[in-house]
Amino acid sequence: DSGVTQTPKHLITATGQRVTLRCSPRSGDLSVYWYQQSLDQGLQFLIHYYNGEERAKGNILERFSAQQFPDLHSELNLSSLELGDSALYFCASSPNPNTEAFFGQGTRLTVV
């Protein structure tokens, strides 16, 4: 158990819908990262927040957004969902941007 909690574990939704994935980082970790793992793309970095502020952005679609709240939990919002958004979404956390990140178990999103 990495200490990073992601909910829900599984999510099935229809195209065009909007979903919110939630992440609770390890106690004391200020950095939260979101990654997407799809079959043909491997693990892709989406976005990094540090203590509530966006620190770095990867190949995150405009339909996707994230935020980190004062209690340090983070949410990833995916809207206007397409079939190609079906993937595993991982959240990771670390105490600061220079230390190893610990990953949650992921949320498996299936868009039908």
Next chain:
Amino acid sequence: DQQVKQNSPSLSVQEGRISILNCDYTNSMFDYFLWYKKYPAEGPTFLISISSIKDKNEDGRFTVFLNKSAKHLSLHIVPSQPGDSAVYFCAARTSLRNAGNMLTFGGGTRLMVKP
């Protein structure tokens, strides 16, 4: 453009022997490298890392070697155990300020250790 590549999608090794997993990178700004292990239905688990100022880092049965001139790193597992069977991801990052802690991952190598 894959900046981190693991050219072997799978590797099969006998229990007790050495497992060598390879990783190549193209971005010369990468200065920190990590290996993660992933079991099915779980998130990646951090294994071992190495800074670009070193060429070797050892932790128990796991050793990572870095060859900066060749832009190549490898993970050695000695001796290999059946419980090591998993997908191994190589990852890299740069300490440039605007990069945050963004990790660029390779595609993974599935290691199977046969009893």
